Amino acid sequence: MGSVNEVDVVLPCLDEAAALPEVLAALPPxxxxxxxxxxxxDRSAAVAAGLxxxxxxxxxxxxxxxxxxxxxxxxxxxxxxTDCDGSxxxxxxxxxxxxxxxxxxxxxxxxxxxxxxxxxWHARAGNALIAALLRRDGVPVHDIAPIRAVRRADLxxxxxxxxxxxxPLELLRLAGRAGWRIAEIDVDYRPRAAGTRSKVSxxxxxxxxxxxxxxxxxx
Numbered sequence: 001m002g003s004v005n006e007v008d009v010v011l012p013c014l015d016e017a018a019a020l021p022e023v024l025a026a027l028p029p030x031x032x033x034x035x036x037x038x039x040x041x042d043r044s045a046a047v048a049a050g051l052x053x054x055x056x057x058x059x060x061x062x063x064x065x066x067x068x069x070x071x072x073x074x075x076x077x078x079x080x081x082t083d084c085d086g087s088x089x090x091x092x093x094x095x096x097x098x099x100x101x102x103x104x105x106x107x108x109x110x111x112x113x114x115x116x117x118x119x120x121w122h123a124r125a126g127n128a129l130i131a132a133l134l135r136r137d138g139v140p141v142h143d144i145a146p147i148r149a150v151r152r153a154d155l156x157x158x159x160x161x162x163x164x165x166x167x168p169l170e171l172l173r174l175a176g177r178a179g180w181r182i183a184e185i186d187v188d189y190r191p192r193a194a195g196t197r198s199k200v201s202x203x204x205x206x207x208x209x210x211x212x213x214x215x216x217x218x219x
Contacts, residue, residue: 010070011035011084017042019086019193024051026090036066064167074152082147086193096149105180108145109187118191139176141184144168
């Protein structure tokens with residue numbers, strides 16, 4: 001296992017070569033990138049490796065598949081997860097980790113758009129609905145945790161099974177049912193890096209697919 005002062009950061013990646021240099025450069029000292037390449041057709045894996053990241057291949061397509069593979073590869077007590085598209089600033093990770101070390105079992109970010117176009121209306125509306133349903137079930141969040149920190153052993157024991165877009169929602173629902181202490185902080189949500197495209201909010205179709213996967217979790 002890694003030093004107590006080190007934190008592995010799982011970065012699920014699909015065609016994010018244009019964003020990787022900035023994202024990896026923004027990681028705080030001691031935060032080690034595990035880039036999980038989910039079948040990229042660009043040079044994401046080569047770019048990440050060239051910048052010193054550990055690159056793990058996960059050929060099964062799906063956000064949850066990439067995240068779980070990264071979790072299995074992680075070796076530090078606390079593990080962070082964040083998107084690899086430049087929309088979220090890794091500089092907030094130490095604050096999330098501090099919340100976990102202070103007693104939270106899960107620390108998550110609530111996206112606050114920095115510009116009107118950073119978060120398309122259809123994606124924002126879908127997220128608001130899902131978050132409201134979670135709060136109805138007693139999970140105190142306003143977002144579906146695109147950036148988070150958690151103890152590795154706790155997350156493995158939670159038993160999240162979704163391997164697609166429904167992974168974050170299932171994680172939150174299971175955490176709520178398990179009575180986890182969940183801390184939520186505001187995080188800036190910026191436009192994606194030029195040259196990348198969201199698989200979810202980048203199109204109405206992508207949003208529909210994500211909503212479909214999440215609907216399965218809500219059944």
